[in-house]
Amino acid sequence: MFPWSRPTPSHRSRVSRLVLVLPLLAVLALAGCAQREDTSEAGAGGQAGFPVELRPEGAPEVTLEDKPERIVSLVPSVTETLYEVGAGDQVVAVDEMSTHPRQAPRAELSGLDPDPQAIAGHNPDLVIVNADAEGTLADALDKTGVPTLVLPAPTTLEAAYDQFALVGKATGHADEGERLADRVESEITELAENTPDRKLSYYHEVDPSYYTVTSATFLGEIYQLFGLRNIADQGDPNAMGGYPQLTAEKIVEADPDLVFLADTKCCGQNAKTVAERPGWDTMTAVKQDRVFALDDDLASRWSPRLVEFVRSISNAVAKA
Amino acid sequence: MTEATGPDPALTLHEVTIAYGAAPVVSDVSLAVGRGQWLAIVGPNGAGKSTLLKAIAGLVEYRGSVTLDSTRIDRLSPSDRARRIGYAPQNPALPERLTVTDYVLLGRTPHLGFLARETAADLSIVEDVLDRVDLRGLMGRRLGTLSGGEAQRAVLARVLAQRTGLLLLDEPTTGLDIGHAQTLLERLDQLRAEDNATVVTTLHDLTLAAQYADELVLVDRGGIVAAGKPSEVLTAERLREHYAAEVEVLTTTDGRPVVAPVRPRHA
Amino acid sequence: MTLTRRSAPRPEAAEHTTRLRPGVLAVSLAVLLAAVVFSLLAGSGELGWQRVLGEIWAQLTGGLSPLSEREAAIVWELRMPRVLLAGLVGAALAGAGAAFQGVFRNPLAEPYLLGAAAGAGMAATMVVVFAPAVTTWVVGPLPAAAFAGALLGVGLSWVLGRSAGGSGTAGLLLAGVAVTAFLTAVQTFVQQLNTDTIKQVYTWTLGGLNISGWTDVLVALPYIALAAVVLVAAARLLDVLTLGDAEAASLGLRPGRIRLVLLAAASLATAAAVSVSGLIGFVGIVVPHLVRLLAGASYRVIVPLSLVGGAVFLVLADVVARTIMPGELPLGVVTAFAGAPFFALVLRTNRERLS
Numbered sequence: 001m002f003p004w005s006r007p008t009p010s011h012r013s014r015v016s017r018l019v020l021v022l023p024l025l026a027v028l029a030l031a032g033c034a035q036r037e038d039t040s041e042a043g044a045g046g047q048a049g050f051p052v053e054l055r056p057e058g059a060p061e062v063t064l065e066d067k068p069e070r071i072v073s074l075v076p077s078v079t080e081t082l083y084e085v086g087a088g089d090q091v092v093a094v095d096e097m098s099t100h101p102r103q104a105p106r107a108e109l110s111g112l113d114p115d116p117q118a119i120a121g122h123n124p125d126l127v128i129v130n131a132d133a134e135g136t137l138a139d140a141l142d143k144t145g146v147p148t149l150v151l152p153a154p155t156t157l158e159a160a161y162d163q164f165a166l167v168g169k170a171t172g173h174a175d176e177g178e179r180l181a182d183r184v185e186s187e188i189t190e191l192a193e194n195t196p197d198r199k200l201s202y203y204h205e206v207d208p209s210y211y212t213v214t215s216a217t218f219l220g221e222i223y224q225l226f227g228l229r230n231i232a233d234q235g236d237p238n239a240m241g242g243y244p245q246l247t248a249e250k251i252v253e254a255d256p257d258l259v260f261l262a263d264t265k266c267c268g269q270n271a272k273t274v275a276e277r278p279g280w281d282t283m284t285a286v287k288q289d290r291v292f293a294l295d296d297d298l299a300s301r302w303s304p305r306l307v308e309f310v311r312s313i314s315n316a317v318a319k320a
Numbered sequence: 321m322t323e324a325t326g327p328d329p330a331l332t333l334h335e336v337t338i339a340y341g342a343a344p345v346v347s348d349v350s351l352a353v354g355r356g357q358w359l360a361i362v363g364p365n366g367a368g369k370s371t372l373l374k375a376i377a378g379l380v381e382y383r384g385s386v387t388l389d390s391t392r393i394d395r396l397s398p399s400d401r402a403r404r405i406g407y408a409p410q411n412p413a414l415p416e417r418l419t420v421t422d423y424v425l426l427g428r429t430p431h432l433g434f435l436a437r438e439t440a441a442d443l444s445i446v447e448d449v450l451d452r453v454d455l456r457g458l459m460g461r462r463l464g465t466l467s468g469g470e471a472q473r474a475v476l477a478r479v480l481a482q483r484t485g486l487l488l489l490d491e492p493t494t495g496l497d498i499g500h501a502q503t504l505l506e507r508l509d510q511l512r513a514e515d516n517a518t519v520v521t522t523l524h525d526l527t528l529a530a531q532y533a534d535e536l537v538l539v540d541r542g543g544i545v546a547a548g549k550p551s552e553v554l555t556a557e558r559l560r561e562h563y564a565a566e567v568e569v570l571t572t573t574d575g576r577p578v579v580a581p582v583r584p585r586h587a
Numbered sequence: 588m589t590l591t592r593r594s595a596p597r598p599e600a601a602e603h604t605t606r607l608r609p610g611v612l613a614v615s616l617a618v619l620l621a622a623v624v625f626s627l628l629a630g631s632g633e634l635g636w637q638r639v640l641g642e643i644w645a646q647l648t649g650g651l652s653p654l655s656e657r658e659a660a661i662v663w664e665l666r667m668p669r670v671l672l673a674g675l676v677g678a679a680l681a682g683a684g685a686a687f688q689g690v691f692r693n694p695l696a697e698p699y700l701l702g703a704a705a706g707a708g709m710a711a712t713m714v715v716v717f718a719p720a721v722t723t724w725v726v727g728p729l730p731a732a733a734f735a736g737a738l739l740g741v742g743l744s745w746v747l748g749r750s751a752g753g754s755g756t757a758g759l760l761l762a763g764v765a766v767t768a769f770l771t772a773v774q775t776f777v778q779q780l781n782t783d784t785i786k787q788v789y790t791w792t793l794g795g796l797n798i799s800g801w802t803d804v805l806v807a808l809p810y811i812a813l814a815a816v817v818l819v820a821a822a823r824l825l826d827v828l829t830l831g832d833a834e835a836a837s838l839g840l841r842p843g844r845i846r847l848v849l850l851a852a853a854s855l856a857t858a859a860a861v862s863v864s865g866l867i868g869f870v871g872i873v874v875p876h877l878v879r880l881l882a883g884a885s886y887r888v889i890v891p892l893s894l895v896g897g898a899v900f901l902v903l904a905d906v907v908a909r910t911i912m913p914g915e916l917p918l919g920v921v922t923a924f925a926g927a928p929f930f931a932l933v934l935r936t937n938r939e940r941l942s
Contacts, residue, residue, distance in 0.1 A: 097783065112782045209790055209798055210915070234913040244914035245790075247797055249630060252661050266787075278800030279664035282657040379833050402839030409837075413830040417884035421603035422826070429827050430839035435820050437606075443598035450600075460603040482838070 049174050054166055057159050059150035060135065067172035068126035072119055074111035075130040078151055079104050080303030081164055085180055087171035093122040099297065100305070116140035126170070153302060155218055157225075160302045161185050180304060187307045192225040195314045200257035201229045203246075203285075204299075207263045210246045217242040218302065222310060226317050231256045252279050258316055259283075259291040262299035269293070292316045330355035330518045331376070331486060336384035338371055338542075345371045346382070346542045353535065355485075358512060358519040360533035360550075362526055364563050368542040369522040370410060373490050376520065377407040388486060402430030406479035410490040410522075416464030420455060420474050421446060423463055427481030449480045453507060469500035476504065480511065487512075489521045493528065501525070505532050526579040530554055531572075538562065551577050605885035607892070615895045619674070622902045626670045627662065629906045634658055668801045672863060673905040673918075674898035675804065676796070677870055679811045679860040681897020682818050683853035684871030685878070685890045689825035690846050690853075691756050697872040698857040701763040701850070705770035706740025707733040707861045712774045712788050716781045729791070730806070730862040737858035740770055741850070755832065756846070794867035794919035796905055803863040814856035818890050821849055825886035867919045869926035870897055876930065900925075 051065045070092045073079045079098035082091055094104045095111040109118055111130065114137050119127055128149045132138055138148035149170060154160040161181040168177010202223060204213050213219045215230040216237035223230060230237070231254035232244055263269045271291040280286050298309040329352035338346040346368040353359045361369045375382045378393050378401050386393045393401055406427075414423070427449075428442045450456045453473040458466065466474060472492060479487055492508070493501035509532055512519050523529040529536060530550035538546040538553050540562045546553045554577045559567050570578045627643070628636035638653045642662055645652035652659060683698035691700070699705075710732040718728055744763040752758015778785055824845050827835050832842040860867075878892045904921045 110782065207787065207790075209795070211790075232914075236913075240912075240914055245797070247909045247915045248665050249634075249661050249909070252657060252665060253634060255657060277798075278668065278802075279657075279660040282660040282664075284657075374833070377837055379836055398836060398841055399839035402837060405837070407834075407837040409833055413834060415829050415884065418826075418829075419603050419605060421600050422605050422885060425600075425604060426827055426830065426838065432823075434824075437823070438604070440598055440601070443600040443604070447598050447600045459600060 049169065049172055052169055054149060054170050056149065056151050056166060057154070057162065058152050059132075060138070062147050062149050064126065064147060064170060066125070068124075068170070070123060070125045071128065071171065072109070072122050072124040072126070073098065073128045074109060074114055074119075075128055075151060076100070076111070076297070077153075077301040077303040078128050078130070078163075078167060080301065080305060081167045081180075082171065084304045085164070085168040085171060085173040085176040087167070087173055090171055092124060093119075100303075120144055120146070153218065157185075157188070157218075157221060160218075160306065163302070164304065184304050184307055188222075188225070188310050191307075191310050191314045195226055195317050197227040198317060198320060199227055199229070200317065200320060201231050201254065202258040202260060203231050203251055203254070203256040204260045205263055205269070206243070208267050208269055210248060210251065211243060212246055214238070214240075214242045214244065219299065222306075223313065225310070226313060228258070228313075228317070248277070248279065252283055255284050257285060257290060258320060259285045260299075260313070260316070261291065261293045262296055264293045265296040288320075290316070290320050329353060330357075330389055331520070332385075332387045333376070334385045334387070336372070336375055336382050336386060338368070338375055338380055338382045344542055346375065346539075348384075349539075349542075349544055350384075351537055351544065351547060353518055353520060355518055356512065356516045357534045358509070358521070358532060359535045359537060360529035361520065361522045361537050361539055362524070362529050362553075363539035367539045369539055370490050372539065373407070373488050373520065373522055376486075377401075377405055377488050379407070399430050402482065402484075404484050405486045405488060406482040406484040407488045408475050408479050408490060408492065410494060412475050414463045414466075414471055414474075416462060418463050419459070420450070420461055420463065420466070420477075421459050423474055424449060424477045424481050427478040430482060445483070446477075446481055449477045452480065452511060453477045468495045469497075469504070472496060472500070472504055473507075476508065485517055487517055487519045489519070491522055491524060493523065493525065501528060508532075526554060526559075527577075530577045530579070551575070554579055605883040605888055607888050611882065611888075612891065612895075615892060615899075619895050619899050619902075622899045623670055623674065626673070626902050626906045627666055629910055630661075630666060634661060664800065668804045669796050669799050669905065669909075670902055671804050672796055672799045672807065673901045675807055675811050676860040676864045676867065677874075677897035677899070677901025677904075678815065678894040679807075679856035679897070680867065680870040681874035681893040681900070682815055682890060683857045683860075684897075685875035685886065685893040686818050686825070686849045686853040687871070688875055689822075689828060689886050689889075690849050691760060692829055692831075693760075694876065695872070698853060699767075699866075699868070699871070701744040701759070701854065702740030702766040702770055703737040703854055703857045704740075704861065704866050705767040705774070706736040706738070706743075707858070708736070708788070708792055708866060709770045709774040709777075710736025710739070711791055712777050712784070715784045715787050715791075716777055730803075733865075734858045734862035736770075737861050738854060740766055741854040741858075743770075745847075745850070790917075791865045792919075793917035794865035794922075795908070795915065795917050796864055797909075797915050799863060807859045807863045810859035811856050814852040814859075815894055817848065817852040818856075819894070821845065821852075822886040822890035825849065825890070829886075864918065867901070867922055869919075869922040870901055873926040873930045874900055 050067050051063055054062045054064065069090050071082065071087065071090050072093045073082060073091060074095040076095070076098040079094045080100050082088065083101050083104065092105060093107040093109060095109045096106055097111055098104050098106060107122065114129055116137060119141065124146055126147055126149060127141055128151055129137060130150065130152055132148060132150045141148050151163055154163055161184060164181040164184065165177040168174050168180065204219060204223070206212055212232045214232045214237035215224055220230060231251065232246055259274065261269045261274065270293050274291050275281055275286050285291055292312065294309070294312060298305055331353040333349055333351050336346060336349045337344055349372060361372060363369050371380060374380045376386055388404055424446045425438060425442065428438060428445065432438065450459060453476055455470065455473050455477060458470060463471065463474065476492065493504060496504060505528060508519065511517065533550060535548065536550045536553040537544055538558065545562060546558060554569055556567055556569050559565055559579065566582050566584045568580045568582050570580055572578050628639050639662055641653040642659055644650065654662065680698055687696040687698055687700055688694060711729055714728050714732040744759065744766045747766060748759035748762035751762060778788060824840060827838055827840055828842060828845065835842045874897045875889055875893045878889050878896050882888050882892055904925055905918060908916045908918045908921045
């Protein structure tokens with residue numbers, strides 16, 4: 001339920017890996033020169049762009065020698081991105097929560113608790129996870145020569161766009177990746193600009209016991225594009241890591257103009273159930289029908305479908 | 321077997337057998353105690369005295385019958401039984417923080433219904449009983465602060481508060497010095513006379529048993545081996561046989577036997 | 588000396604019995620009332636206590652209230668039921684704790700001893716995992732499952748304890764340990780297979796009254812009220828039980844049956860409490876002890892005062908849970924923080940009295 005995790009700045013490991021990789025890079029640079037000439041003669045595609053250095057934000061650097069053809073993705077958002085950049089054919093297995101797109105080969109793999117043996121069973125040549133504390137998974141997979149790419153949840157929109165490009169680069173679809181990043185960025189910016197700035201307040205519900213997000217989160221940033229004020233910000237938006245639990249009282253008292261429900265699929269919430277909550281029928285948003293049900297997945301992933309999430313916010317603001 | 325020497329026996333046991341599992345602890349015990357009489361059950365350790373007392377109190381299962389005033393006690397409900405039979409075990413639970421009054425008041429439980437509270441009448445009975453055991457002045461003291469003698473009197477008081485016709489006391493003189501033991505037994509005898517209560521005690525001190533009881537029953541290995549007046553029951557040969565002890569049985573000025581241990585002769 | 592006499596002078600013994608003096612009860616109820624009012628007035632934000640007081644006054648006198656409809660809804664639809672529920676749950680857990688301590692004659696006994704918490708937790712996990720879309724967090728499958736699960740846990744312990752150890756408490760205690768371990772294992776197993784639901788179950792486990800409304804109060808009230816009545820009525824019997832089974836039987840009681848009634852009532856109260864509030868710890872063990880140290884050793888005093896004391900404790904703990912931080916602090920955390928040091932302090936100052 002909580003795929004978001006804060007980035008783990010692993011500066012130390014980045015530096016150490018950099019030091020280890022430097023001589024390798026020197027060799028590759030020399031070799032790469034020669035190789036590049038060859039492939040450019042052979043034409044586009046194939047091994048163009050490889051080997052490639054990947055520098056994901058807040059995660060260790062990874063260098064991929066060859067274009068990966070057997071990718072295992074344990075991050076639902078990245079799964080979507082993989083297919084969007086055209087790397088769908090290169091994916092051999094995805095975790096059980098990767099529900100989109102439908103044709104993604106879901107396997108009994110866990111993204112929250114990755115099992116190196118289960119993963120290795122799919123004979124991958126690249127594994128993508130969203131967290132690897134202490135690098136234990138990477139070490140384990142390294143023993144079979146499989147590189148691990150850690151792509152943590154982005155904390156800003158910029159980082160999300162960068163990730164699209166990186167995924168493209170990692171799979172030999174660098175151009176598509178860049179184009180995807182640009183497209184999503186421009187669509188989102190356009191939506192934000194075209195929506196009237198009404199200076200409204202909002203409450204984003206993560207679960208029915210009133211867990212929410214403050215403006216100091218990824219979602220919070222998106223809402224801020226529309227000039228919306230988060231009722232959970234209070235004194236310090238960074239309190240509770242950005243994911244506080246509010247009291248029912250507080251919410252009714254703050255009387256947000258817009259209510260967004262991101263617990264529709266997991267917990268069956270909708271405008272009707274919300275209106276039945278004690279005291280909520282006095283809220284402006286309930287009375288004026290400004291309770292909006294979001295798709296749980298859309299509200300918790302950072303895939304190219306972000307655009308749809310942003311669009312639903314835009315529609316809500318416009319309607320209000 | 322023993323026959324009561326008084327008028328209608330108040331308490332009768334008929335072929336009572338108690339067994340935990342295979343081996344019987346008490347076998348085929350039959351006895352009778354007259355109303356207002358004092359029966360002392362004596363015998364070596366592990367003879368089954370306490371178990372026998374528990375059976376009379378209705379606290380263990382047994383075969384045979386125990387009859388009190390022509391009513392079989394196993395036909396009585398627990399509260400009916402508690403109104404007729406007062407029982408104090410060998411090591412009674414004495415919750416430290418309970419006051420003496422509270423503790424003795426517990427003796428009124430069988431007379432209160434499930435939901436009832438104590439009335440002023442119950443409290444008067446408690447006061448009365450405390451007077452009789454000379455604990456009136458310690459009414460408010462907590463049980464944990466009492467001396468051994470005082471605690472035993474409190475236990476006696478609790479049993480008396482039940483106002484029963486039969487008192488069953490298992491080793492009431494445990495832990496008491498010679499003076500306190502005597503005082504307690506004197507009191508018990510006096511109360512018995514006043515209330516015409518029937519008393520059955522187990523006593524390990526044979527001399528004390530002989531001095532206070534009307535009848536004695538010697539129990540060994542779960543069965544009665546002798547019954548009758550103290551002077552009849554307590555003989556040196558019998559005590560040697562059942563206690564494996566060397567004793568001399570003397571007689572006090574009031575005709576009661578005194579059992580004096582004598583060191584076994586050497587050579 | 589007068590010629591007219593009052594009927595039967597009050598026995599002196601009455602002064603030395605430990606019973607609930609009306610004065611003590613009145614004071615404790617007054618404290619409870621004060622705590623409830625305080626809790627109603629306390630809260631976050633713009634709803635200042637003066638304005639809330641104005642609203643209460645207006646309701647009582649039919650006058651004009653300073654609060655808008657929405658603000659009034661906060662007080663009457665959100666805060667009031669929450670405060671009442673805190674009182675009910677606190678009373679239930681503390682009363683059950685006192686009963687458990689009396690039945691088991693053990694100061695470490697508490698209401699979750701026989702598997703109530705483990706059963707509720709397991710049932711809650713099952714509902715969250717297998718029926719997630721139906722989990723609406725109002726009176727729905729989750730509270731009902733928790734209630735049933737708690738009773739299931741206790742029932743299993745009872746059956747197992749009886750078959751293993753007769754009607755004594757030792758077998759029951761061991762059965763409780765076994766059943767708790769088993770049900771916890773089941774819960775952990777199911778959770779491991781469905782790690783995405785861990786957060787939801789964890790939140791529930793920590794205990795909280797954040798989502799309570801009048802429905803919860805009305806649902807929990809009958810069980811807790813019934814149980815409280817039974818416990819208070821049977822408190823006297825608990826005193827007799829402290830003498831042990833043999834002596835209690837010699838005083839005309841059936842110890843096994845009384846234990847059953849007491850444990851059933853206590854478990855009913857516990858089940859109702861956990862079903863609406865999750866697993867709140869500490870109340871069931873700390874409050875009866877505090878009452879015992881302050882007010883005497885007889886259960887006739889401990890049981891009713893634990894009911895009131897538990898209510899006060901949890902009402903105040905809930906105030907802390909919802910005001911001390913911008914967000915909501917889980918109630919179970921507050922009770923542990925408050926209960927443990929306070930309890931340690933009281934233990935130290937009463938060391939001799941305990942030994």
